[in-house]
Amino acid sequence: MSVLQTAAKVLRCFTRDRPVLTVTEAAELLAMPKSTASRLLRAMRDAGFLELRADGRRYAPGVMMVEVAHLYAGGSRLFQLADQAVRALVDRFGHTGYVSTRDGTEVIGLSHHPGRNALRVVNTIGSRLAADASATGRALLARLADREIRALFPGRLAPPSPTSPQDFDELLARIAQVRRTGHAESRDESNRGVGALAVAVGDPRTGEALALCIAYPESIIERLERTEMADAMLAEAARIAAEIGDVSWARAS
Amino acid sequence: MSVLQTAAKVLRCFTRDRPVLTVTEAAELLAMPKSTASRLLRAMRDAGFLELRADGRRYAPGVMMVEVAHLYAGGSRLFQLADQAVRALVDRFGHTGYVSTRDGTEVIGLSHHPGRNALRVVNTIGSRLAADASATGRALLARLADREIRALFPGRLAPPSPTSPQDFDELLARIAQVRRTGHAESRDESNRGVGALAVAVGDPRTGEALALCIAYPESIIERLERTEMADAMLAEAARIAAEIGDVSWARAS
DNA sequence: GCCGGAGTTGCGGAAAATGGAACTTGCGTT
DNA sequence: AACGCAAGTTCCATTTTCCGCAACTCCGGC
Structure with missing residues (x-):
């Protein structure tokens, strides 16, 4: 196995709950000799992937990661349009918005625009949610064929709440509804x-797809506002689809 | 040279202007044979550092980078306090705020809070500014001894504007003023x-230091508001210093 | 069908990573 | 102050990977 693979494994050891790593922790988590872990972490630091905290024992991700991560979406016109659209929606409605992408059965936040309301979701960027149990996820899944979705979920679903799809058939039904209305909705699910509310946009040529999402405290939302937001999101998505040249979108709506 | 070093060099090839890389580009930029570049990029993709865009030729940073980058600051109590403080300042004054750190003679944005005003600085996270020619940079430099600052700037300064320090002595003078007033100020410099306005906070035990910064359109700002903001920033910094246990800060103010 | 640029693959020599064990360091205990 | 202990580093022979060259494939344009 190449060093890069191992280095990537090290990086994946970092989590919200474990934002720093010592040599011993890394060695245990990855089941490698301490000597290997020691040299690897040092090499990763020398290369800029990690930095050594001032105590001299704990390693954390390096600034280089921040610099590179920030360019993740830079090459994607789709992302720029999506992000801009979400910003406009946040400005208009005051709720929190974000842009996400799907990775297998999970969705990952790529950008985050806190709104004016009290919703304090700590940090959605870089964190993963189950695709079946979130509006963003179902909006993105709706772009796949049922057959492809089935292939993604071989096992049983693990619904985090009673308002999430409880089994695969319910998931498909919710997704079918997304295809009809153009938008996905969640209430009280992962959070x-x-x-x-979420709407997916994509570039059919590249297969790239992103979800625009607006999140709000369930308690303060009115049906009217929700409808208005869904309409506004669909309008933004249509604008983006036109700009990108996504003809399939026009068909769906 | 280890693969990690080379991989890091590849990652550093990505910029705002070049958000994707082909094998040939990478080979040219890093002066390596195409075969090496080809295998390296593929290995980096297999490990998750890069992803291959749908055209099958262009590589871009991978989602993993976003996930890890987001944990960069998670291990730092100082950063969390600083970010919270900046958010409060942005809420209060409506201008754009950010938190930065210094890396040699440059400062790097770590978090970014767009304000309500019209200032549309596209994206400060992950981008670098000259430390000598920015408020954040001078605020952070002021924590060093003059001798250390001199060691950082061996050559001549390259002031980007007439309001930046034109030579090293002027830089030192501006920094001395930062030490007296507690805050740094820039007008019409890099942007x-x-x-x-910027104020530095740090943990003397670890040597870690961050700058809080508020940026505003030069044209709409009143002297009174600037004073108020500087005071508010100093108050936040004092709160953070107390929380962290930075006694040196108390001395400086 | 040919050309040229872009990217990949096979091969041997060169360089690096690996794991075990011995060694050093830092720290709290007795 | 010596001791024990855990964390981390260094040494070294072995194994694995990497490197650069050159030959090769792939694909679009002419």
Whole structure:
């Protein structure tokens, strides 16, 4: 196995709950000799992937990661349009918005625009949610064929709340509804008390797809506002689809 | 030279202007044979550092980078306090705020909070500014001894505007003023028409230091508001210093 | 069908990573 | 102050990977 693979494994050891790593922790987590871990972490630091905290023992991700990550979406016109659209929606409605992408059965936040309301979702960028149990996820899944979706979910679903799809058939039904209405909706699913609307946009040529999402406290939302937001999101998505040249979108809506 | 070093060099090839890389580009930029570049990029993709765009030729940073980058600051209590403080300042004054750190003679944005005003600095996270020619940079430099600052700037300064320090002595003078007042100020320096106030906070035990910064359109700012903001920033910094246990800060103010 | 640029693959020599064990360091205990 | 202990580093022979060259494939344009 190449060093790069191992280095990537090290990076994946970092989590919200474990933002720093010592040599011993890394060695245990990756089941490697301490000597290997010691040299690897040092090499990663020398290369800029990690930095050594001032105590001299704990390693954390390096600034280089921040610099590079920030360019992740730079090459994607789709992302820029999506991000701009979400910003406009946030400005207009005051709720929190974000742009996400799908990776297998999970969705990952790529950008985050806190709104004016009280919703304090700590940090959605870089964190993963189950695709079946979130509006963003179902909006993105709706772009796949049922057959492809089935292939993604071989096992049983693990619904985090009673308002999430409880089994695969319910997931498909919810997704079918997304295809009809153009938008996905969640209430009280991965985050308690939080509702969300999501719309997917994509570039059919590249297969790239992103979801625009607006999240709000379930308690303060009115049906009228929700309808208005869904319409506004669809309008933004249509604008983006036209700009990108996504003809399939026009068909769907 | 280890693969990690080379991989890091590849990652550093990505910029705002070149957000994707082909095998040939990478080979040219890093002066390596195409075969090496080809295998390296593929290995980096297999490990998750890069992803291959749908055209099958262009590589871009991978999602993993976003995930890891987001944890960069998670291990730092100082960063969390600083970010929170900046958010409060942005809420109060409506201008754009950010948190930065210093890397040699440059400062790098770590978090970014767009304000309500019209200032549309596209994206400060992950981008670098000259430390000598920015408020954040001078605020952070002021924590060093003059001797250390001199060691950082061996050559001549390259002031980007007439309001930046034109030579090393002027830089030292501006920094001395930062030490007296506790805050740094810039006008029309790296960004035209933009003014900024910055205050540094740090943990003397670890040596870690960050700058809080508020940026605003130079044209709309009143002297009174600037004073108020500087005071508010100093108050936040003092709160953070107390929380962290930075006694040196108390001495400076 | 040919050309040229872009990217990949096979091969031997060269360089690096690996794991075990011995060694050093830092720290709290007795 | 010596001791024990855990964390981390260094040494070294072995194994694995990497490197650069050159030959090769792939694909679009002419």
